Amino acid sequence: MASKVPEEKEKEKSPSILSRSDFLKIGGATLGAAVLSELVISGPFSPEAIQGIGAEAHPHxxxxxxxxxxxxxxxxxxxxxxxxxxxxxxxxxxxxxxxxxxxxxxxxxxxxxxxxxxxxxxxxxxxxxxxxxxxxxxxxxxxxxxxxxxxxxxxxxxxxxxxxxxxxxxxxxxxxxxxxxxxxxxxxxxxxxxxxxxxxxxxxxxxxxxxxxxxxxxxxxxxxxxxxxxxxxxxxxxxxxxxxxxxxxxxxxxxxxxxxxxxxxxxxxxxxxxxxxxxx
The missing domain is CATH 3.30.70.20 (Alpha-Beta Plaits)
Incomplete structure (x- = not known):
């Protein structure tokens, strides 16, 4: 009769859901998305900023x-x-x-x-x-x-x-x-x-x-x-x-x-x- 593998051993063999590398990639992507959103919503690429280009080019x-x-x-x-x-x-x-x-x-x-x-x-x-x-x-x-x-x-x-x-x-x-x-x-x-x-x-x-x-x-x-x-x-x-x-x-x-x-x-x-x- 086959012996049972101890529960601790099975846990050791189970792959982790996220590796450190994956975590860093996801974190970087999230940070990039947040920065891009900020640029588009209220930064230099926002509608308000772009609208000002024409006015700035023709100030008088x-x-x-x-x-x-x-x-x-x-x-x-x-x-x-x-x-x-x-x-x-x-x-x-x-x-x-x-x-x-x-x-x-x-x-x-x-x-x-x-x-x-x-x-x-x-x-x-x-x-x-x-x-x-x-x-x-x-x-x-x-x-x-x-x-x-x-x-x-x-x-x-x-x-x-x-x-x-x-x-x-x-x-x-x-x-x-x-x-x-x-x-x-x-x-x-x-x-x-x-x-x-x-x-x-x-x-x-x-x-x-x-x-x-x-x-x-x-x-x-x-x-x-x-x-x-x-x-x-x-x-x-x-x-x-x-x-x-x-x-x-x-x-x-x-x-x-x-x-x-x-x-x-x-x-x-x-x-x-x-x-x-x-x-x-």
């Missing part, structure tokens, strides 16, 4: 002294597309599929028909800004969501993240003639290269130049977004909400407005007046 753009907002009166808009064409001429957007500012017929549940207008909403808490991996888009101190087309790598993360569908990816080499020039204006900014995402800028080149020259955006045409200037019925209003005498400040005080999907927490800077049903 915009001042917190101003906060630029736009209002669109959907009850007044007639759908003439003057704003769209002026935008395409001034910002040199020849392709209709690339329009930064879109206007289209819409209808409410009660049958009210109107023309929806949708430029970039210039969100204060912009999802597009948070996802850009290279800091090519950021919120300026004056509230405008800016773009650095030289930094943009064309990953389109911002386009996917934008809840308002107002960013356009440039698939083509921009060499086609612009059919809206010179009838609706002349190019005031250079065309963007192929492979970058474009969007409405509130005609920031006009705003910055106007402020430097002592002009008042929203009042002086040369310092006001092209779409606002072109509207024949005054359906678009622009200005600085920190100026009590600005057209936008007065308009918001005198009218009930809303912003698109405020429940998303994006804090957009475009305000709308609701359309009313027209009598037949």
């Amino acid at each position: 753009q915009g001042s917190a002294e101003h906060q630029w907002h736009m209002a669109i009166d959907l009850d007044r808009c007639i759908g003439c597309l003057y704003c769209v064409r002026a935008c395409q001429a001034v910002n040199d957007v020849p392709d209709d599929e690339m329009r930064w500012n879109v206007v289209f017929p819409e209808r409410l549940e009660d049958g009210t028909e109107f023309y929806m207008n949708r430029p970039c909403q210039h969100c204060q808490e912009a999802p597009c800004v948070r996802v850009c991996p290279v800091g090519a888009t950021w919120v300026r101190p004056d509230g405008i969501v800016a773009m650095d087309y030289n930094r943009c790598i064309g990953c389109r993360y911002c386009q996917v993240a934008c809840p308002y569908d107002v960013r356009r990816f440039n698939w083509k080499t921009p060499d086609a003639p612009n059919p809206y020039q010179p009838a609706w204006g002349v190019a005031e900014v250079p065309r963007r290269p192929r492979g970058v995402v474009e969007k409405c800028t509130f005609c920031v080149h006009r705003i910055d130049r106007g402020v430097e020259q002592g002009l008042k955006p929203g009042v002086d045409r040369a310092a006001t977004p092209a779409c606002v200037v072109a509207c024949p019925v005054g359906a678009r209003i622009f200005g600085d909400i920190r100026d009590p005498e600005s057209p936008i400040t007065k308009f918001l005080a005198e009218n009930t407005t809303f912003r698109l999907r405020e429940d998303w927490g994006t804090e957009p800077k475009v305000h709308y007046v609701r359309p009313t049903k027209k009598e037949a």
Whole structure:
């Protein structure tokens, strides 16, 4: 009859679950993951740090002294597309599929028909800004969501993240003639290269130049977004909400407005007046 192996002997032969080498490897990996997480969450690779790249590269753009907002009166808009064409001429957007500012017929549940207008909403808490991996888009101190087309790598993360569908990816080499020039204006900014995402800028080149020259955006045409200037019925209003005498400040005080999907927490800077049903 075979003799029983003592219990102590069996324990001695049982392999250990973790060797010292395994323990060190796991510990090192855990520490590395913790360090990497810290870098991504609050370190130099965090969304907040990356967002600051664009602002640091353009430190003199915009001042917190101003906060630029736009209002669109959907009850007044007639759908003439003057704003769209002026935008395409001034910002040199020849392709209709690339329009930064879109206007289209819409209808409410009660049958009210109107023309929806949708430029970039210039969100204060912009999802597009948070996802850009290279800091090519950021919120300026004056509230405008800016773009650095030289930094943009064309990953389109911002386009996917934008809840308002107002960013356009440039698939083509921009060499086609612009059919809206010179009838609706002349190019005031250079065309963007192929492979970058474009969007409405509130005609920031006009705003910055106007402020430097002592002009008042929203009042002086040369310092006001092209779409606002072109509207024949005054359906678009622009200005600085920190100026009590600005057209936008007065308009918001005198009218009930809303912003698109405020429940998303994006804090957009475009305000709308609701359309009313027209009598037949």
